[in-house]
Amino acid sequence: xxxxxxxLNCTKFVNQIVHNGGLYKxxxxxxxxxxxxxxxxxxxxxxxxxxxxxxxxxxxxQWKIEKCQNATxxxxxxxxxxxxxxxxxxxNRNLYTRIRDSWNRPICSVPGAKVDMMERVSHDYNWxxxxxxxxxxxxxxxxxxxxxxxxQKAGTCQEAAAEVLSQYGAGVCxxxxxxxxxxxxxxxxxLVARFLGVESAMAYxxxxxxxxxxxxxxxxxxxxxxxxxxxxxxxxxxxxxxxATIRIFKHNNMQSLEKLLKDAIVHGQPRTRRPWKKILIxxxxxxxxEGSIVRLPEVIALKKKYKSYLYLDEAHSIGALGPSGRGxxxxxxxxxxxxxxxxxxFTKSFGAAGGYIGGKKELIDYxxxxxHSAVYATSLSPPVVEQVITSMKCIMGEDxxxxxxxRVQQLAExxxxxxxxxxxxxxxxxxxxxxxxxxxxxxxxxxxFTTTCHVLKIGLFVFSFYLYVKCIYVLKRS
Amino acid sequence: xAAAGMGQQWVxxxxxxxxxxxxxxxxxxxxxxxxxxxxLLFSKTYKLQERSDLTPKEKEELIEEWQPEPLVPxxxxxxxxxxxxxxxxxxxxxxxxNGKECINFASFNFLGLLDNEKVKSAAQASLKKYGVGTCGPxxxxxxxxxxLELEERLAKxxxxxxxxxxxxxxxxxxxxxxxxxxxxxxxxxxxAACFAIQKGLQASRSNIKLFKHNDMADLExxxxxxxxxxxxNPRKARVTRRFIVVEGLYxxxxxxxxxxxxxxxxxxxxxxxxxxxxxxxxxLGEHGRGITEHFGINIDDIxxxxxxxxxxxxxIGGFCCGRSFIIDHQRLxxxxxxxxxxxxxxxxxxxxxxxxxxxxxPDIFQTLRAKCERIHKALQGISGLKVxxxxxxxxxxxxxxxxxxxxxxxxxxxxxxxDYCMDSxxxxxxxxxxxxxxxxxxPPSIRVVITVEQTEQELDxxxxxxxxxxxxVLN
Numbered sequence: 001x002x003x004x005x006x007x008l009n010c011t012k013f014v015n016q017i018v019h020n021g022g023l024y025k026x027x028x029x030x031x032x033x034x035x036x037x038x039x040x041x042x043x044x045x046x047x048x049x050x051x052x053x054x055x056x057x058x059x060x061x062q063w064k065i066e067k068c069q070n071a072t073x074x075x076x077x078x079x080x081x082x083x084x085x086x087x088x089x090x091x092n093r094n095l096y097t098r099i100r101d102s103w104n105r106p107i108c109s110v111p112g113a114k115v116d117m118m119e120r121v122s123h124d125y126n127w128x129x130x131x132x133x134x135x136x137x138x139x140x141x142x143x144x145x146x147x148x149x150x151x152q153k154a155g156t157c158q159e160a161a162a163e164v165l166s167q168y169g170a171g172v173c174x175x176x177x178x179x180x181x182x183x184x185x186x187x188x189x190x191l192v193a194r195f196l197g198v199e200s201a202m203a204y205x206x207x208x209x210x211x212x213x214x215x216x217x218x219x220x221x222x223x224x225x226x227x228x229x230x231x232x233x234x235x236x237x238x239x240x241x242x243x244a245t246i247r248i249f250k251h252n253n254m255q256s257l258e259k260l261l262k263d264a265i266v267h268g269q270p271r272t273r274r275p276w277k278k279i280l281i282x283x284x285x286x287x288x289x290e291g292s293i294v295r296l297p298e299v300i301a302l303k304k305k306y307k308s309y310l311y312l313d314e315a316h317s318i319g320a321l322g323p324s325g326r327g328x329x330x331x332x333x334x335x336x337x338x339x340x341x342x343x344x345x346f347t348k349s350f351g352a353a354g355g356y357i358g359g360k361k362e363l364i365d366y367x368x369x370x371x372h373s374a375v376y377a378t379s380l381s382p383p384v385v386e387q388v389i390t391s392m393k394c395i396m397g398e399d400x401x402x403x404x405x406x407r408v409q410q411l412a413e414x415x416x417x418x419x420x421x422x423x424x425x426x427x428x429x430x431x432x433x434x435x436x437x438x439x440x441x442x443x444x445x446x447x448x449f450t451t452t453c454h455v456l457k458i459g460l461f462v463f464s465f466y467l468y469v470k471c472i473y474v475l476k477r478s
Numbered sequence: 479x480a481a482a483g484m485g486q487q488w489v490x491x492x493x494x495x496x497x498x499x500x501x502x503x504x505x506x507x508x509x510x511x512x513x514x515x516x517x518l519l520f521s522k523t524y525k526l527q528e529r530s531d532l533t534p535k536e537k538e539e540l541i542e543e544w545q546p547e548p549l550v551p552x553x554x555x556x557x558x559x560x561x562x563x564x565x566x567x568x569x570x571x572x573x574x575x576n577g578k579e580c581i582n583f584a585s586f587n588f589l590g591l592l593d594n595e596k597v598k599s600a601a602q603a604s605l606k607k608y609g610v611g612t613c614g615p616x617x618x619x620x621x622x623x624x625x626l627e628l629e630e631r632l633a634k635x636x637x638x639x640x641x642x643x644x645x646x647x648x649x650x651x652x653x654x655x656x657x658x659x660x661x662x663x664x665x666x667x668x669x670a671a672c673f674a675i676q677k678g679l680q681a682s683r684s685n686i687k688l689f690k691h692n693d694m695a696d697l698e699x700x701x702x703x704x705x706x707x708x709x710x711n712p713r714k715a716r717v718t719r720r721f722i723v724v725e726g727l728y729x730x731x732x733x734x735x736x737x738x739x740x741x742x743x744x745x746x747x748x749x750x751x752x753x754x755x756x757x758x759x760x761x762l763g764e765h766g767r768g769i770t771e772h773f774g775i776n777i778d779d780i781x782x783x784x785x786x787x788x789x790x791x792x793x794i795g796g797f798c799c800g801r802s803f804i805i806d807h808q809r810l811x812x813x814x815x816x817x818x819x820x821x822x823x824x825x826x827x828x829x830x831x832x833x834x835x836x837x838x839x840p841d842i843f844q845t846l847r848a849k850c851e852r853i854h855k856a857l858q859g860i861s862g863l864k865v866x867x868x869x870x871x872x873x874x875x876x877x878x879x880x881x882x883x884x885x886x887x888x889x890x891x892x893x894x895x896x897d898y899c900m901d902s903x904x905x906x907x908x909x910x911x912x913x914x915x916x917x918x919x920x921p922p923s924i925r926v927v928i929t930v931e932q933t934e935q936e937l938d939x940x941x942x943x944x945x946x947x948x949x950x951v952l953n
Contacts, residue, residue, distance in 0.1 A: 071803035074778065080748045081719050083658060084807065092810065104809075106621045110609040118623060144613040144620070145819075151609045161610050162602055168568040169592045170601045170828040171792040172585075178907040178925070179569055179584040181562040205794065206646035208818035213648075218549065233817040241680055265544045266537045278546040306541065309549050340549055347819040351611040353645065366550035369559045375910045376673045377648040378788045382568075383601075384822060387610040 023297040025333045029433040030252075030292055035443065043443045054094030069127040100126040108135060110153040111144035147320045147436055148407045150351035150391040156399065157351070157390040161383040168382035176368075180379040188385050192356050195392050196326065197336040200364035203356045203388075204373045205380050207315060207345030208234040210355030213372035215311070216242040218341070219280050224264050226257060226308075227282040230289055235282050235313060244280075245269070251290070254298045257281070261306040279308035285317025285328035285344075291431020291439045293317070296328055300338045309340040319349025320436050325395045325408040331434070349395075352387040354380050411436060558889055559910060568593055571931040573905050580905035581936050583926055588761055588872050589832075589842055590931040591792040597831045604827035612820045616809075620820040628826045631833050632797050636767055637777055641799040642808050645821040647786030648674045649814030650796030651754050654784050655723065656682035657811040658804075663719040666700055666749070668692070669918045670730045675723055675754060676917055681813075688917070691731065694739045697722070701747045720749040726758030726769035730909075730920045732867020732874050734758070737773045750781040757873055760790025766836050766843045790836070793829040795821045846872060846930045849937060853928055856941035862948045866923065875909060875923035876944070885913070888922045891951060896924060898947035904940050 035043075060066040070093060073083070101122065109116040119134040144151070152158055164184070174180035185203060192201040204210045215238030219225060223244040227235060229251040239246050247264070249256040261279065268275050281303060283294045294312075303310045314327045322330030327344070329336050336342060341359050346352040357367060368374055395404035415436045422429050428441040497505075532540070553560055566574045570593040573582040591597055604624060614620035625643060632641040644650040655678035659665055663684040667675065670691040679686050687704075689697040708715035722744070724735040737753075744751050755768045763771025768785070770777050777783070782804055786796035798805060808815055836842075847870045854869040857876070867874040882888050889908065896906050909925045928937070 071801070071806060073803060074801070076745075077750075080750065081716065083719060083750070083804070085717075096810070103617045104621050105619060106623055106626055107619055108623045110607070111611075111613045111619060112609075115619070141619070143618055146613040151611050151613050153606055153609045158605060158609060162605055165601055165605060165824070166598055169570070169598060169792070170825055171587075171592055171788060171794055172569060173587045173592060173788060173792055174569060174585045174907075175910065176562060177559055177910040179563060179565060179573070179575070179582070179905065181564055182569065183564055183566045186564060206649060206814075206818060208814055209646055209649055212652075233813055237681060237813060241677065262537065262541065266532065266540050275544055276546070278549065307544065307546055309546075345819075347611055347613065351609060351613060353611055353819055353822050362548075362552060363550050365553045365560060368562070369553050369557055370912065372673065372677070372912065372915070373648070375559070375912050377646065378786075378794060381794045381822070381825060383605065383824060384610060 023301060028293075028295070030431065032290070032292075032430050033428050035441075039443050046444050050095055050098075054090060057094055058090070069124065097126050101129075111141060111146050111151050112149065112153075113141055114138045115141040115144070145316070145348040146351060147316075147349045147411055148325070148351075148391075148395070148404075150349070150387075150394075152351070156394070157387050160390045161386045164386040165383040170381055170383065172379050172381060174378065175376060176374040176379045182379070182382060182385075184382050184385045184389075185379055188380070188389055189356075191389055191392055193358060195396060196342055196358040198342060198358040199361045201356050201358035202364050202367050202371070202374075203346075203354055203380055203385075204371075205354050205378060207347055207353075207355035209373055209377065210343060210345070210357060211235050211238040211313065212241060213238070213377070214343075214357060214367060215239055215280075215282075217367060217370045217372060218242075218311075219244045219278065222269065222274075222277045224276045224279045225282060226260055226264075226279065228252070228284065228287075228294075230287050231282055231284060232288075232313065232315070235284070239282065251287075252292055252295055254295060254302065257299070258302055261302060261308065265306060279306070280311055281308055282311050283313070285312060285314040285321065286432075286435050286437060288316050288437050289439070291429075291435045291437045293321070293328060293331070293432040293435055296332050296334060300334060304338075310338075311341040311343065312339045314342065314344035315355075316348055316437060318344040319395060319408070320411060321434065323408070324405060325349070346384075346388045350388050350391045352384045352391070354384060354388070558893060558908075563907070571929065575900060575905050578900065578903075580900060580903050581932065581940070582905050582929070583932075583940055584905050584907040585929075586757075586789040586873065586927055587792055587929050587931075588790045588846060588927075589792070589836065590929050591790070591832045591835060594792075594832075594835065596835065597792070597828050600831035601824040601828040604824040608823040610822055610824065612822060614820070615818060616815060616820045622820070622823050622826070624823045624826040624830070625820060628830050628833075629797070631830055633799055635833055635837065636783065636799045638783070638799040638801065638805075640802045640805040641797050642805050642812070642815065643787075643795055643797045643821060643826070644812070644814050645795050645818055646814065647756065647788045647794070647796040648677075649818070650786055650798060651675055651752075651784045652678040652681065653812040653814035654782060654798050654808060655679060655721075655752065656813070657808050658782075659684045659719060659721055662717075663721070664704060665721045665723055666697060667723040668725070668728075668735070670728050670920070671723060671725060672729045672754070672756075673912070673916065675725070679723070691728075692733065692735060694736060694743070698743060701743060701749065705747065720747075721752055722749050723752045723754065726753055726755040727762065727868075727871055727873070729757055729873065730875075732871040734762070734769060734772070734868060734871075737769055737775055741775060741779050744779070751779075752782045752784065753780050755783055755785040756789060756796075757871075759785040760836060761843065761846065761872055762870070763843070765840050766790070787829050791829050791832040793832060794825045795829070842930050846928070849930065849932060849934075850874075850928050852934065853926070853937045853941060856938060857926070857944065860941075860945050860948055862952050863924075863944070872928045874926045874928075875920075876926060877921050877923040881921070885922060892922055892924055894951045895944070895947045898951065899940075899943055902943055902947075904943050 061068045106118045107115050108118050117136045117139055119132045119136055120129045121132055122129050150157055172180045188203050189201045211234035219242045221243045225239045225244045225246045227239055227246055227248055229248055247260050249260050264276060264279060283299060286293055317328040319325045321328050329339060341357060343357045345355045393399045397404055415434060419429055419433060419438060430439040563575050569585045571582055573580055608622060612620045629641045629643055633639060651674045659682040661683040665679055665684050666687050666689055667679060668691055669688050687700050689700055727734055740751060758768045760766045762769050765771060770780060782798055782800045784798045787793045850872050851869050854865060857865045862879055863876045864879050865874055866877055878888055882891055892908055896908060899906050907925055909923050911919060913919055
């Protein structure tokens with residue numbers, strides 16, 4: 001690791017500190033250091049070498065010099081149109097399989113601060129895995145999104161969930177509009193509305209589905225969606241399914257957003273020039289890929305000036321930002337009434353599953369009637385609902401203790417300490433100072449895999465990582 | 479080589495000669511043209527959008543004048559879908575709806591596993607070991623050993639190579655279809671396909687061809703048309719994938735798809751079959767393996783089977799099973815799998831225990847089917863309502879024989895029937911649809927769900943109560 005860092009001898013820095021007078025009540029420090037030239041070149045060279053080797057191996061496989069180990073089509077269906085195009089699978093066969101061991105690692109304990117992992121080995125270069133049966137115990141967990149530590153196997157949350165499980169069972173077997181609306185769901189929604197400071201809220205069974213099934217209910221043909229460059233796949237899918245026109249603005253760039261808004265209102269719909277029915281801006285609270293926080297005061301100012309609507313996805317920021325964990329709106333000291341649609345998930349900070357949308361009563365009434373999820377999808381499972389209720393009450397302090405508040409403060413301190421120490425050691429860290437998601441840049445494909453193996457051997461850390469479109473590998477910490 | 483070199487040299491010499499011999503105006507003209515090309519290459523591109531004859535002041539005025547629609551239109555207070563029934567307590571066999579105790583004929587709890595003690599204790603054990611949530615997607619430390627175990631068990635139960643689980647039933651088929659079928663591919667789908675399939679098809683951006691419900695002749699006609707198209711353009715046909723998407727037991731009509739004929743069509747026209755078995759898994763077949771067991775078909779003939787675990791298994795989530803060649807692809811391309819948190823372990827443990835019960839008691843399927851036949855017969859005689867669905871289907875529809883005129887009035891009438899039944903102790907519900915979004919909107923109906931826990935007296939009571947209700951409401 002030390003060798004890699006010495007190579008990252010960067011002097012260029014892109015640091016943005018904004019004190020925009022009335023809009024921002026606190027300093028906003030985000031940094032996205034530029035990649036050093038040598039590192040960028042070496043990364044691309046690394047990829048080039050991998051691709052060449054990939055072609056070589058494919059060639060060898062075609063000429064039967066090497067055994068082909070991935071699954072193949074049935075003999076009876078050999079004359080059907082091939083299911084996968086050759087290049088789709090090139091990446092899978094030749095690049096991904098080499099380092100497949102770093103993903104999908106199975107664990108066998110609660111995803112708390114320390115986690116137990118099942119040991120697995122591969123005797124054929126990651127084509128198949130076998131479990132040795134040994135369990136590697138007590139690995140420090142820096143890969144699960146367990147921000148406030150509510151994923152616990154003992155404690156008030158777990159006991160309450162156990163109680164509800166024995167009373168209600170695990171499933172629901174019906175949709176919200178038919179026979180799946182339990183009293184627990186009504187309790188949860190009333191609590192979420194109080195937590196966020198909005199008039200009303202509605203909860204759904206899956207965070208991904210909350211976006212992909214509600215955005216089509218809100219906007220349709222003739223509407224305009226302005227979506228951030230780096231939005232999550234669920235927001236992109238929801239926007240596509242709605243049928244509205246989508247325009248992308250540069251990540252967190254308010255000039256780009258303003259330009260798009262101006263042009264949209266002045267010129268209207270393309271070709272027909274009719275005015276747009278409505279404009280919806282899709283942003284996230286914390287972007288999990290970059291670790292950046294949305295410039296919410298500026299977005300709200302723009303939204304008010306141009307009369308558009310704001311959809312804020314707080315999947316990572318709810319519970320993790322703000323002095324009392326109320327999310328990015330509280331972090332900036334703004335009013336929840338300014339955000340038209342506040343969406344979030346229960347998976348990260350609350351240690352449960354599912355998503356919610358909060359807003360004005362008319363909005364939620366409309367969603368109750370026309371949301372795809374309310375009509376066709378099963379409602380939340382009762383023990384999961386209970387986990388959310390208990391953890392939310394804990395954060396709000398309604399259970400009579402200060403545990404929740406202490407956890408939120410501890411998370412903020414941990415975040416700042418960790419980021420400061422990593423910077424002191426010389427790593428390149430992306431993102432906002434206060435964001436608990438820390439992308440640590442490693443760049444080269446080779447160094448990534450060896451890093452993961454090495455740190456696991458020491459027994460200390462468990463990282464998660466994934467590939468980036470721009471050929472940069474990233475280590476994350478939550 | 480030397481001769482070629484000489485040849486090249488000759489061309490060069492000729493060129494230089496020509497240059498010297500050309501008239502001056504010719505050279506000047508060529509020089510101007512080259513400069514013009516260079517200027518065009520480096521000048522700014524001409525953006526249509528920015529070409530505007532409006533002054534900044536006019537733009538300001540336009541921005542001032544523009545009034546958007548409200549974010550959502552107001553919903554009338556008495557909208558039928560706005561006021562939910564509130565269920566206090568578990569939605570089991572005896573259910574308390576809006577404060578009244580009723581017998582549950584509305585939850586899809588076919589095998590009665592919702593309040594099974596063994597299932598609950600397995601879930602409790604898992605809760606004590608893992609807590610509730612998984613805090614991560616499958617790729618990043620969200621894979622627990624329970625998930626792997628559940629996938630293995632499902633694959634073994636269905637006798638396929640591999641299975642993959644999703645954390646939400648709706649997302650299962652809606653993520654599976656776009657993983658394989660892309661823009662330019664062709665999908666033949668039944669008109670009565672459920673909404674999740676429709677969303678999956680919309681996300682895939684493929685060409686959708688609807689065929690009349692369960693009409694194999696219509697499907698064959700479409701396939702033949704496609705064949706003639708292919709002969710016109712064989713190159714394109716070689717890379718266009720084709721799929722047929724059908725359901726085992728249709729949610730909207732309660733009948734089964736003719737699977738043997740579909741398999742014949744599959745091999746004749748080289749089309750792949752995706753089968754959605756949410757209602758037929760754990761219901762049809764000798765051991766509950768679904769429609770393939772019901773018809774005695776080799777499971778490898780079906781390319782992908784998708785089902786949700788929210789009906790017979792009384793848990794949450796869904797799964798796809800099939801050969802590894804097909805299923806493994808979803809681990810990187812299934813959106814609902816890669817970008818979403820994994821299934822909470824307690825729900826996975828509940829599903830495993832439910833599978834155990836299904837394997838240990840294979841006679842419950844026959845019991846369920848016998849009950850379905852019984853009530854199907856009993857509901858036949860009601861004048862004013864017609865029963866829609868197969869005799870062995872546990873999810874039936876009751877539609878009005880004669881419509882009142884408009885859909886709204888039909889819905890109101892059926893609501894009165896449902897309310898009458900609820901007041902007398904039978905919990906029923908109307909089948910809910912999004913009227914503007916469905917491709918082929920089914921007529922309004924009452925959903926009747928049969929479970930193994932219902933006794934014969936209760937079934938008879940329900941049938942007679944429905945008869946009474948219809949008579950009193952229609953007269």
